[in-house]
């Protein structure tokens with residue numbers, strides 16, 4: 156793909172943005188408002204009871220309803236509904252700023268890497284609890300062992316749609332992003348990790364890091380994802396990637 160140096164996500168390159176949403180009616184408006192021009196929301200819902208999908212639809216987002224529960228199930232359904240060559244996935248709780256997406260897209264397209272992921276850098280004190288940081292540290296260590304040198308678990312990511320689908324990620328819970336990274340590394344993808352500001356969520360309730368229980372569930376899902384994707388290459392014979400920085 157040819158790059159447009161100096162232009163962050165020009166209108167000629169629309170990008171569908173998958174927003175996994177579980178009861179995000181408080182946070183979603185500010186996230187949708189913050190989407191830059193040319194970035195179109197695909198809200199992936201699977202069980203909100205607070206009117207999230209209705210709100211999303213009323214604001215012009217494409218809403219995808221998925222029957223199966225889980226973060227990964229929602230993201231996968233959202234990804235299938237996207238129509239652009241380059242796609243993004245970002246949390247819909249207001250903790251990450253969609254204004255960071257154009258630079259990530261430009262990086263993907265101009266440098267020819269296969270995946271650009273965000274590494275959270277707290278923008279306020281106390282935004283990232285100790286148990287979540289600890290689990291992240293452990294998980295990034297485990298990924299490093301598998302040749303994926305990222306320091307976060309990709310809460311925001313930009314890649315080419317078909318390549319993402321072709322990775323064949325099977326996890327439908329919180330292990331999804333980890334499996335994505337491991338499969339991408341095993342497939343020899345070039346991965347770039349960039350710093351993104353991490354802010355308090357804009358209302359609503361955390362499903363993961365807001366509680367020790369939530370963090371435990373996520374770590375459990377991710378450990379399962381690790382167990383399912385043995386060291387080496389789920390996709391066979393290609394050299395593991397040695398990504399970023």
Ligand SMILES: Nc1nc2c(ncn2[C@@H]2O[C@H](COP(=O)(O)OP(=O)(O)OP(=O)(O)O)[C@@H](O)[C@H]2O)c(=O)[nH]1
Pocket residue numbers: 174175176177178179199200201224225226229230245246247248250356360361362363364365
């Ligand atoms: N559709 C769907 N979205 C989910 C599910 N679990 C989490 N999400 C969304 O995934 C994103 C990340 O989840 P969060 O609850 O913010 O988890 P977290 O970032 O660890 O928690 P905080 O630090 O409190 O923000 C949010 O947009 C959630 O709404 C799920 O089962 N289904």
Ligand SMILES: [Mg+2]
Pocket residue numbers: 246248250356
């Ligand atoms: Mg969050």
